[in-house]
Amino acid sequence: METLRLVLLFVHILGFAALLGGLLVQVREPSKSVNALMRDGAGTAFLAGLLLVGVLEAGDGDVNHAKIGVKFAIGLVILVLVMVNLRKPSIPQGLYFALLGLTVVNIAVAVFWSPAHA
């Protein structure tokens, strides 16, 4: 089970790294849009995150449901905003910085809030 958790965590980190990369690659571009990196990254991070929760729940440690709940809500908002704006030729600057901010907040929640499981 530990190997599965580590593999899912690896995929989870690759997922949000792609999301963050897809955002940062266009930080100086005048026109912003939802690119394939953001689409695949948000989807992968979300799915691997859900599977990670399943593995933690199946384990015998205490799962930090408040932390997971916050991460789930932020991850869902990111995923919906990315998918809804996928086909638009460009997105407003405000939406772009909201996506960047939410992604950075979810990393901070993951790292600074006490572990997801005991």
Ligand code: HEM
């Ligand atoms: C953009 C969205 C997300 C980002 C940036 C993100 C970021 C991270 C980071 C940095 C870690 C590693 C933290 C550590 O090991 O100390 C992590 C772990 C984790 N994430 Fe996410 N996450 C996101 C979405 C989600 C979602 C939607 C869920 C589930 C509903 C989730 C569930 C988890 C769980 C359960 C772990 C802990 C794994 C473990 O320690 O076994 N994440 N996440």
